Amino acid sequence: MAPDTGAEVVLRLDGITKRFGPLVANDGISFELRKGEVIALLGENGAGKTTLMNILFGHYTAEGGTVEVFGRALPPGHPRAALDAGVGMVHQHFTLADNMTVLENILLGTRPLLSPRLGAGAARAKVAKLSRDFGLAVDPDARVGNLSVGERQRVEILKALYRDARILILDEPTAVLTPQESAALFGTLRKAVAQGLSVIFISHKLGEVMEISSRVLVLRHGKLAGEVATAKTDRHRLAEMMVGAEIAAPRLSDRAPGPALLTLSNVDTPRRGSVPGLSGVNLTLRAGQITGLAGVSGNGQAALAALIGGLERPVHGGMELHGEVPGDWSPRAALAAGIARIPEDRHKTGTVSDFSLTENAILESYDEAPYSRKGWMDWRAAEGFARKIIETYDVRCPGPSARIRLLSGGNMQKLILGRVLEAGPKIILANQPVRGLDIGAVTFVQNRLIAARDEGAAVLLISEDLDEVMALSDVIHVIYEGRLSPAFPRGTMTPAGLGQWMAGHGFGGGAHAA
Amino acid sequence: MRLEPIANPSALRSIGLPAGALALTVLVASLLALIAGANPFATLGLILKGAAGSKFALLETLNRATPLIFTGLAVAVAFRAKLWNIGAEAQLYAGAIVTVLLGTGALPLPSALLIPGIALAAMLAGALVLLGPVLLKTRLGVDEVVTTLLFNFIMLLFVSWLLEGPMKDPMGMGWPKSPALEKAARLPRIVEGLRLHWGFALATLSALAVWVIQTRTTLGYEIRAVGLNAEAARFAGIPVGRVMVKTALLSGGLAALAGFSEVAGLKGNLTLDLSPGFGYTGIIVAMLALLNPLGVVVSAIFVAGVFVGADSMSRAAGVPTYIADILMATALLTMVLALKLTRLKVRWR
Numbered sequence: 137m138a139p140d141t142g143a144e145v146v147l148r149l150d151g152i153t154k155r156f157g158p159l160v161a162n163d164g165i166s167f168e169l170r171k172g173e174v175i176a177l178l179g180e181n182g183a184g185k186t187t188l189m190n191i192l193f194g195h196y197t198a199e200g201g202t203v204e205v206f207g208r209a210l211p212p213g214h215p216r217a218a219l220d221a222g223v224g225m226v227h228q229h230f231t232l233a234d235n236m237t238v239l240e241n242i243l244l245g246t247r248p249l250l251s252p253r254l255g256a257g258a259a260r261a262k263v264a265k266l267s268r269d270f271g272l273a274v275d276p277d278a279r280v281g282n283l284s285v286g287e288r289q290r291v292e293i294l295k296a297l298y299r300d301a302r303i304l305i306l307d308e309p310t311a312v313l314t315p316q317e318s319a320a321l322f323g324t325l326r327k328a329v330a331q332g333l334s335v336i337f338i339s340h341k342l343g344e345v346m347e348i349s350s351r352v353l354v355l356r357h358g359k360l361a362g363e364v365a366t367a368k369t370d371r372h373r374l375a376e377m378m379v380g381a382e383i384a385a386p387r388l389s390d391r392a393p394g395p396a397l398l399t400l401s402n403v404d405t406p407r408r409g410s411v412p413g414l415s416g417v418n419l420t421l422r423a424g425q426i427t428g429l430a431g432v433s434g435n436g437q438a439a440l441a442a443l444i445g446g447l448e449r450p451v452h453g454g455m456e457l458h459g460e461v462p463g464d465w466s467p468r469a470a471l472a473a474g475i476a477r478i479p480e481d482r483h484k485t486g487t488v489s490d491f492s493l494t495e496n497a498i499l500e501s502y503d504e505a506p507y508s509r510k511g512w513m514d515w516r517a518a519e520g521f522a523r524k525i526i527e528t529y530d531v532r533c534p535g536p537s538a539r540i541r542l543l544s545g546g547n548m549q550k551l552i553l554g555r556v557l558e559a560g561p562k563i564i565l566a567n568q569p570v571r572g573l574d575i576g577a578v579t580f581v582q583n584r585l586i587a588a589r590d591e592g593a594a595v596l597l598i599s600e601d602l603d604e605v606m607a608l609s610d611v612i613h614v615i616y617e618g619r620l621s622p623a624f625p626r627g628t629m630t631p632a633g634l635g636q637w638m639a640g641h642g643f644g645g646g647a648h649a650a
Numbered sequence: 651m652r653l654e655p656i657a658n659p660s661a662l663r664s665i666g667l668p669a670g671a672l673a674l675t676v677l678v679a680s681l682l683a684l685i686a687g688a689n690p691f692a693t694l695g696l697i698l699k700g701a702a703g704s705k706f707a708l709l710e711t712l713n714r715a716t717p718l719i720f721t722g723l724a725v726a727v728a729f730r731a732k733l734w735n736i737g738a739e740a741q742l743y744a745g746a747i748v749t750v751l752l753g754t755g756a757l758p759l760p761s762a763l764l765i766p767g768i769a770l771a772a773m774l775a776g777a778l779v780l781l782g783p784v785l786l787k788t789r790l791g792v793d794e795v796v797t798t799l800l801f802n803f804i805m806l807l808f809v810s811w812l813l814e815g816p817m818k819d820p821m822g823m824g825w826p827k828s829p830a831l832e833k834a835a836r837l838p839r840i841v842e843g844l845r846l847h848w849g850f851a852l853a854t855l856s857a858l859a860v861w862v863i864q865t866r867t868t869l870g871y872e873i874r875a876v877g878l879n880a881e882a883a884r885f886a887g888i889p890v891g892r893v894m895v896k897t898a899l900l901s902g903g904l905a906a907l908a909g910f911s912e913v914a915g916l917k918g919n920l921t922l923d924l925s926p927g928f929g930y931t932g933i934i935v936a937m938l939a940l941l942n943p944l945g946v947v948v949s950a951i952f953v954a955g956v957f958v959g960a961d962s963m964s965r966a967a968g969v970p971t972y973i974a975d976i977l978m979a980t981a982l983l984t985m986v987l988a989l990k991l992t993r994l995k996v997r998w999r
Contacts, residue, residue, distance in 0.1 A: 447885065467887035479885060488879040499875070499886040508868040 143170040145207075146334050147223070147303055152201035154187055161187040162198065163358045169303065174325060174335040176345040176366070178378055179355035180574035185338050188355070189305060193218045193225060205303070224296025225305040230288050234281035238291050239263060241280055242298050259298075266297045270327050271320070285434065286317035293324065304328060305336045310344055311600065314432050315635035322348050340378075340575075342371040343603070354378055379575045386582045386607060388626070389590065393610065394423025396459075397563050397594040398444065398475075403453035405439050412618045414439045417453070419613065419620060421563060421594040426585065427623075428609025429598045432638055436618035437598050438480070441567045444596065445477045446470030458562070471500055476561030478552055480568045480598075482545065486552045489541035493533055496540050497522040497555055525554030530580065546577030553584055564588055564595045570604065582608060602631055602638075616640045653994045664992045671984035678980045679973060686969040693967050700962025701955035707962065709846045713916065715947075715954035717742070717925065719853035720908035721932025722939065722946040723860050728901035730864065730941050731877040733784065733894055737798030738905035739929025740805035741776035745906025747809065748775040749913045750817065750828045750920045753835030761834045768835060769852075769910055776906020777899040779805070784898035788891040802929065810922055819919070828920040837915035849911030853947070856904060860943035863900075873897050905929065934982050940989060953978060 147169040154162040162184045169175055179185050190196045192203055194215040203210045205221040232241050243259055263276050272290045280288060289309060296304055304325075310318045325335055325348060339345050345352055346366060354362045354377040362377045398421040405413040414436055421427055431437060442448035443455075446467040454461065457473050470477065479485040487496045498507045498518045506517040522536040529550040533543055540548060549569065556564070566585055570578040585608070589595050599605050605612055612629065614621040614637035621637045636642060656663070679697075680690030702708050721738040728735035752768045759767065783797035812818075813826040821829070837847045864870040872893045875883040884890050908928055913920055935953050939945030960974030 445885070446887075467885060471887055477885070484879070485882050485885045488875055488882050490878050491875070495871070495875075499882070499888075502871055502875075502888075503868050508871075511868050513866055513868055513871055 143172055145169070146171050146205065147336075148202075148204040149188075149192070150202045150204070152188065152191055152198050152203070154184075154191060154196060154198045160358050162191065164201070165355070165358075165360050166201075167353055167360065167363065169334050169336060171334055172329045172332050173351065174329055174337055174349045175351045175353060176349035177336055177338045177353050177355065178340065178342075178345055178374060179361075180340065180378055180576075183355040183378075183574075184358040185355055186307075187358075189225070189307065189338070192223065192305075219299065222300060222302040223305065224299060224301025224303070226289065226292045226296060226307065226309060228308045228311060230292055232280045232288060232291060235279065237277050237279055238274055238283075238294075239276040241291055242276075242295050246299065263294060263298060266294055269331065270297065271324050272297075285312045285432065286314070286320070289313070289317075289321065290324075301333070303334045303336070305338070307338045308340075309337070310339070310341065312433050314638045315602065315631055316639055317432075318344065341601075341603070342374050345374065346371060356380055375575070386579065386586055388426070388586060388608065388610070391424050391590065391610075393425040394592060394594075396420045396422050397457070399454075399456040400443075400450075401454045401456075403443070403450045403455065405443055405448050406451055408439070408442075408448075411438050412436050414443065414450075414620075415618045417618070417620045420623075421596055423562070423592045423594050424589055425610040426589050426595040426597055426608055428605035428612040429596060429615055430602055430605045430612055430634055430638060431600070431615035433600050435615050437567070437615055439618060440615065441477075441480065441565060441598060444470070444475065444563075444565050445479070446475070471559075474560070474562035476556035476559060476564045476593075478549075478556060478564070478566045478569045480571075482548050482552055487540050487548060490539055492522075492537045493526065493531070493540055493543075493551060494519045494522040494536045496551060497525055497536075500555060501559070521558075525551055525558065528558075529554040529584075544574075546573045546580075549573060549577060549581060553581060557584065557588060561588070561593060564593050565598075566595060567598045568600065569597070571600075602634060606631065606634075614638055616643055619643050653996060656993055656995050659992045667988040667992050668985060671981070671988035674984045675977060675981045679977050682973050682976060683967075683969055686973075688967045688969045693963055693969055693973075696963035696966050697956065697959035699959070700966075701959030705844075707958065709844055711951060711955045711958045712846055712850050713954075714958050715950040716847075716850045716853050716915070717908035717912050717928045718931055718935050718950035718954055719850075719857060719947055720911065721905050721928050722935030722950050723853075723857055723932075723943055724901045724903075724905035724908075725932045725936035726939065726941040726943055726946055727860055727864075727873075727904060728897055729877075729936060731873045731894060731897040732880065733787075733877075733897050733901070734795045735780060735798050735898070735901050735905075736795055736933070737780060737783065737801045737929065738901075738908070738932045739802040739925060739927065740798070741779045741902045741905035742909040742912075742925050742929050743805045743809050744775040744779045744902075745772035745909030746913045746920050746924055747812065747817075747909075748772045748906070749835075749910045750831070753831040753914060754829050755832050759834070761838075764834050765837065765914070768914065769907065772906045772910040773903030774906075776904070776909070777902040779906075780898040780902030781895070784894055788894050806922070809920070813920065813922060817920070826922060830919045831914060835914060836918065837911065847911075847915035849915035852907070852911060853950075856907065857943045857947045860900075860904070864943065869893075869896060905932070908932075931978075934978060938982060938985055952981075956981070 145168045150166045152162050152165045165188060177185050187196065191198045194213050194217055197213040205223060210217045210221060233244065239256060239260060242263055260276060267273060272294055274287050274290045280291060309321060313321060329335060337349055349366050352364050352366055352369065352374060353360060356378060400417050400419040403417045404415050407413045429437060439448065443450065446465055446469055449465050462469055462473065483489060498521060502508055506514055519536050525531060526533060526536060531547045531550045533547060564585065570581050573581065585595055597605065597608055610626050611623045613623055614634055616638065621642060676694065679694060683690040683693035700707055701711050721742060724738045725735060748771050749768050752771055757764055757767065779801065783794045783801065786792035786797055787794045813828060817828045819827050819829040837849050839847050840851060864874065872888050875888055876890050876893045880890055912924055917924060931953060935946055935950045938949035956977050957974045960971045963969060964971045
């Protein structure tokens with residue numbers, strides 16, 4: 137994948153400008169995509185990547201600028217136009233029907249509504265050929281609901297290729313993959329460009345961008361902050377371009393682990409719908425230690441978080457908190473035991489969107505003094521607490537009475553962080569604490585977690601980002617189908633080694649060491 | 651077509667759109683009057699006159715608004731917690747039954763004790779009627795829309811049986827009605843000689859009380875949190891089921907006060923036509939008020955005015971009173987849409 141110089145330009149964006157009220161989401165962005173190349177679109181959350189793609193796909197109409205595909209201008213605001221012109225997009229969140237087969241999903245929307253036949257025969261042959269050509273092995277008759285995340289992503293790519301996409305756009309495609317699955321995806325992308333397709337790869341993971349792309353476009357605050365050939369840059373410089381300043385990686389000081397604060401022994405929890413439960417989990421969280429939980433999403437992380445967060449009880453096995461078996465187990469009991477919980481989904485679980493910052497700040501302590509006395513709220517005290525969080529945790533917002541839905545993800549997370557850390561927790565359950573945050577907020581949240589660890593809190597860090605787990609953890613467990621790997625101390629495992637565990641190698645037939 | 655939120659709606663938007671909705675409602679009413687062969691301006695004028703054109707008319711409107719304030723509040727309180735109480739009608743009748751039971755000589759107490767006692771007992775009865783469906787919801791996940799709605803029919807049949815049987819007035823010449831309340835159990839009139847009774851004042855005070863509960867108390871905070879995001883509420887340790895039950899007790903109690911106030915303030919006895927659908931109209935009242943308890947008072951008076959005005963117009967102009975129902979429906983649809991659109995921008999694509 138050498139930088140193409142003479143290859144045909146397949147996609148040209150010229151001076152794309154989009155405003156949302158006073159916010160300029162895209163400010164005069166121009167770039168070209170050539171045949172047979174992978175360009176990476178790099179940028180923090182809110183830098184304008186998604187807006188740009190939405191304009192390309194006609195979901196938004198730009199105030200200025202034009203989009204040309206294969207030399208022909210796309211009419212603005214027509215979602216089908218981009219598809220018909222041969223642009224395919226694989227979203228971060230898959231758009232597949234779980235109860236249909238792979239083939240049916242691929243055909244969905246390609247046939248006229250009233251067509252009597254599905255035309256499955258010819259389609260099957262075409263899908264089989266695409267599978268072979270691009271290394272996208274997947275059974276066309278399997279039900280999508282039964283597929284792994286990696287396989288589902290292959291179906292999404294097949295869907296785009298089936299519609300004769302010549303330009304593939306992938307939005308954060310590796311967020312849900314193991315390192316091995318990511319490698320397979322990169323193999324597919326290399327085959328695609330070898331056959332003359334062009335790829336836009338949206339990501340904020342620098343390592344992957346360096347590996348797969350030939351050119352990198354960096355977006356910052358809606359502007360094109362830079363365009364470099366991948367061969368002529370490195371991760372550090374890309375990160376600086378992205379943030380516009382130098383950034384320091386989080387550092388973990390050496391620290392002797394303290395006593396066990398939470399112990400799970402041989403715990404099983406029930407399966408909830410498509411969420412697997414835990415089986416035979418042994419886990420010890422120690423004071424002054426960050427325990428990282430690596431794993432591909434959907435392997436029981438949610439069950440473990442629900443258990444420790446008080447939403448789920450073990451059906452089998454024991455749990456000890458501060459050396460005692462808790463009598464009753466509920467979110468309230470967890471809070472009373474000094475467990476701070478940073479939930480995975482800050483919009484749905486962590487906050488009430490239509491509540492103000494003040495109302496959200498006291499969500500876990502609303503019925504305690506000083507916020508509530510004899511059933512009456514003291515809003516002045518609550519607002520004081522919100523102001524304290526806003527100040528201490530640098531929450532950027534119009535004020536404590538603003539509705540929290542107006543805040544960016546990072547600022548929302550800072551409010552949650554303040555809410556749980558101000559209670560002086562002994563144990564911190566951080567479930568995907570930095571997912572979707574910009575680098576500034578990531579650093580802030582990570583440093584706060586490290587500070588809490590240094591002050592003696594036991595931290596459980598659940599993350600799908602292996603780099604993050606490896607950088608921040610004193611010990612690492614891998615979770616796979618509800619089972620936990622042994623604890624690997626810091627520095628004893630490589631990403632590839634952990635990747636093996638994430639893919640399920642090493643877990644024997646049900647039994648494993650603690 | 652796509653909707654985009656507006657952070658700060660302009661004054662033109664926030665006043666113009668509801669005004670437009672009102673204009674559209676008036677237009678629809680005019681068309682209907684034309685179809686009925688009457689002069690639209692005269693018809694609308696008569697409705698307005700019948701609703702608020704005289705002291706008598708105005709007091710009649712306020713009287714009619716009284717039960718609607720109660721049922722509107724009952725719905726607003728429940729809907730705020732996403733508890734879909736469609737059964738205000740049943741709870742209203744429960745309140746009415748208890749009022750008759752206790753107000754026909756069963757309790758030898760002076761008015762000052764008897765009336766509050768009956769009111770509380772009525773609230774309790776209404777609350778109990780809603781308790782069943784809400785427990786089915788929180789314990790077994792049974793849809794409360796179905797159970798509360800069906801309870802209305804059970805209650806009506808029950809009342810019908812009571813009035814034909816155990817509660818039938820022996821002096822009633824065979825009519826299915828209950829005996830009349832004793833004098834001590836009747837709600838007095840606010841001003842002697844005028845028909846408006848203290849039920850209206852109680853309703854207004856209830857609205858104020860609900861507003862205080864929602865904005866100032868811990869329970870109100872819980873109710874709002876559960877209604878806006880039950881998942882986050884549960885995660886934060888708010889006892890969602892218990893909050894639902896408390897909400898139901900409050901909602902059922904408020905609806906029962908409608909029955910109490912109609913029997914003790916206006917009718918004096920229980921008949922099968924005590925409520926011409928006040929429980930259902932309460933839903934319209936609450937929706938028009940955007941579930942705001944103080945807004946419920948205003949919207950109940952508006953709704954009552956339309957009905958009272960249409961009654962009076964119908965007698966004078968010969969246009970059927972159905973026009974009131976259509977007016978209500980149009981007002982609700984256009985107003986809810988208009989209020990949504992003050993916060994959202996439509997983009998056609």
